[in-house]
Amino acid sequence: MLAVGAALIVLPWVAGAFGDAWIRALCFVTLYVMLALGLNIVVGFAGLLDLGYIAFYAVGAYTYALLASPHLTEHFPALAHAFPSGLHVSIWVALPIGASLAAAFGILLGAPVLKLRGDYLAIVTLGFGEIIRIFLNNLNAPLNFTNGPSGLTLIDPVRVGHFDLAHPGAVLGVRPSSLVLYYYLLVAMAMLAVLVCVRLQHSRLGRAWMAIREDEIAARAMGINVRNVKLLAFSLGATFGGVAGGLFAAFQGFVSPESFSLNESIVVLSMIVLGGLGHVPGVVLGAVMLAMLPEALRHTAVPIQLAVFGRVLIDAEVLRMLLYGLATVGIMLYRPRGLWPSPEPGWRPAFDSAPAAAEAVSRNG
Numbered sequence: 524m525l526a527v528g529a530a531l532i533v534l535p536w537v538a539g540a541f542g543d544a545w546i547r548a549l550c551f552v553t554l555y556v557m558l559a560l561g562l563n564i565v566v567g568f569a570g571l572l573d574l575g576y577i578a579f580y581a582v583g584a585y586t587y588a589l590l591a592s593p594h595l596t597e598h599f600p601a602l603a604h605a606f607p608s609g610l611h612v613s614i615w616v617a618l619p620i621g622a623s624l625a626a627a628f629g630i631l632l633g634a635p636v637l638k639l640r641g642d643y644l645a646i647v648t649l650g651f652g653e654i655i656r657i658f659l660n661n662l663n664a665p666l667n668f669t670n671g672p673s674g675l676t677l678i679d680p681v682r683v684g685h686f687d688l689a690h691p692g693a694v695l696g697v698r699p700s701s702l703v704l705y706y707y708l709l710v711a712m713a714m715l716a717v718l719v720c721v722r723l724q725h726s727r728l729g730r731a732w733m734a735i736r737e738d739e740i741a742a743r744a745m746g747i748n749v750r751n752v753k754l755l756a757f758s759l760g761a762t763f764g765g766v767a768g769g770l771f772a773a774f775q776g777f778v779s780p781e782s783f784s785l786n787e788s789i790v791v792l793s794m795i796v797l798g799g800l801g802h803v804p805g806v807v808l809g810a811v812m813l814a815m816l817p818e819a820l821r822h823t824a825v826p827i828q829l830a831v832f833g834r835v836l837i838d839a840e841v842l843r844m845l846l847y848g849l850a851t852v853g854i855m856l857y858r859p860r861g862l863w864p865s866p867e868p869g870w871r872p873a874f875d876s877a878p879a880a881a882e883a884v885s886r887n888g
Contacts, residue, residue, distance in 0.1 A: 535706045538626050546702040547766030548818040550774060552811055553709035555600045559794040559801065559810040561763025563718070566792065568729060568803035569756035570736030572645045573654025574788050575632070581659060581783035583768025585669060587614065587622035589721040591679035598667045605822055614825040616682050618769045620746045625765025626758040628655075628888025637750055652788055660780040681708060681773045689776075706772050712770060716763060720803050723759070732756055733801070793847055801863025808863050813850075817843050 538545035539868040558580060565573045588611035590594055596603040596621025601701050602610070612620075636647050641719075663671030680689035688704045721728045731752045734742040743749050790813060817839070837845070854861065 534708075535703045539700070539703065543700070543702055545818065546700070546706055548815060550702065550706050550709050553706070553813040554771055554774075554790065555794065555814040556807055556810045557763055557767040557770075558717050558791045559798075559806045560720045561682070561760045563795045563803070563806045564732070564760040564763070565756050566691045566722065566886070567795055567806065568732040569753060570732075571753065571756060572641070572759070574645050574792065575651040575655070576760070576764060576787040576791060577783050577785075578632075578646075578655035579628060579764030580768040580771070581655055581780075582625045582628055582761075583621035584676070584772040584778045584782070585659060585665075585768075586624055586765070586770035587617045587772040588675040588678050589616045589668070590620065591773070592675050593668075594670060598634070598776050602647075611861070614679070614769065614773055617619040618766055621769040622762045622765040623641075625761040625768070629757040629759075629761025631789055632761075633754045633884070637639075637753055640646055640674030646808065648787075649785065650857045651787060652783075656780050656783050656785075659783070660760065669780075672780060673804070674777055675778050678772050680776065681705070681770075689857075691771050693722040708773070709770060712766070715801060716732050716766075717807065724801075724803065728752070728755065736801075773821070790847070793851060794862075797850060797862060797866040801836055802861065802863060802865035805861050805863030805865070813847070816846065820846075 535546050535549060538549055558576070561579070562573060562576045565571050565576070590610055591614065593609045596606055596609050625641060632648065632651050637648060650771055659669045660672055662669040663673075669675070682688070686823070688708065689701050691699060691701055691704050731742065731747045732743065734747060735749055736867025737754060739749060771782075791810075794809040794813050795806050797813060798807065820839045820843055824837070824842050825835055828835050828837070858864075
């Protein structure tokens with residue numbers, strides 16, 4: 524863990540030597556890690572297929588964008604009169620609000636679909652995600668809440684007291700770039716998300732989720748309140764998406780409905796399938812691999828094709844989707860439980876089981 528921590532601290536400085544684009548890519552990796560961990564609660568732990576998860580990401584992003592930009596005061600005179608200098612709500616206040624709204628939308632989605640399974644559940648959640656995106660895209664008339672397809676701009680950056688991450692000064696005699704500071708903030712939030720997920724997985728609630736995933740009828744027979752446990756899975760997973768959305772809006776300084784398409788939901792779902800459903804380290808691995816794939820292809824796909832064929836045969840974006848499909852098919856055929864699956868039920872690590880076995884042998888003579 525110390526080695527991993529040291530690598531995470533040094534990583535942005537090493538990546539910065541190859542350009543700021545790589546640091547920005549690392550920042551998006553941390554956002555995708557949070558999204559994948561949230562979706563893993565719903566799909567990996569509880570076994571509920573959700574194809575509209577990106578809607579909660581949108582709710583968190585637009586909540587922070589509306590509370591930390593001049594948009595509302597520019598279009599609503601009553602708010603402008605009450606807040607002459609604009610809302611400019613601190614991110615530490617806006618993030619809990621966005622997470623709470625996302626959790627409420629998670630319950631709103633979960634309540635009508637509690638008895639649905641399989642394809643029916645997938646279709647309903649897919650429709651929910653598209654409804655949110657279309658709603659954001661069209662809510663610019665008759666009252667302009669979201670500015671429609673044009674999106675929201677001039678969103679406040681993250682501030683810690685009087686320290687602005689967008690315009691940092693010297694820190695301990697070193698003047699880091701804004702991207703490096705955002706990277707450290709996002710890594711800290713991602714590590715907190717990992718800690719929460721690990722604690723949830725081994726909690727009574729986490730075991731109830733996994734019991735429902737394995738056999739809902741048996742779980743109900745054992746006294747688990749299936750309805751409430753499923754709603755908690757939807758709401759807690761949505762909370763992760765809401766927090767990631769708020770951080771995304773603060774980092775980008777701009778949000779629009781195009782950032783929350785169905786394709787993004789498919790990408791996040793692919794991350795947890797690739798890494799290993801229900802296994803937190805595997806989910807993190809899958810998120811890192813697929814989030815870094817576009818940046819790697821952007822710098823390698825075109826030069827390699829030019830060197831081999833003399834021209835570009837497949838655009839980098841098309842190649843990315845092709846590789847997503849091939850990776851998904853390959854995983855289903857050869858590693859159906861993911862690249863880093865969770866241990867089999869009843870499995871115990873060698874350093875734990877060996878002393879227990881030795882004790883049992885000595886006790887039995």
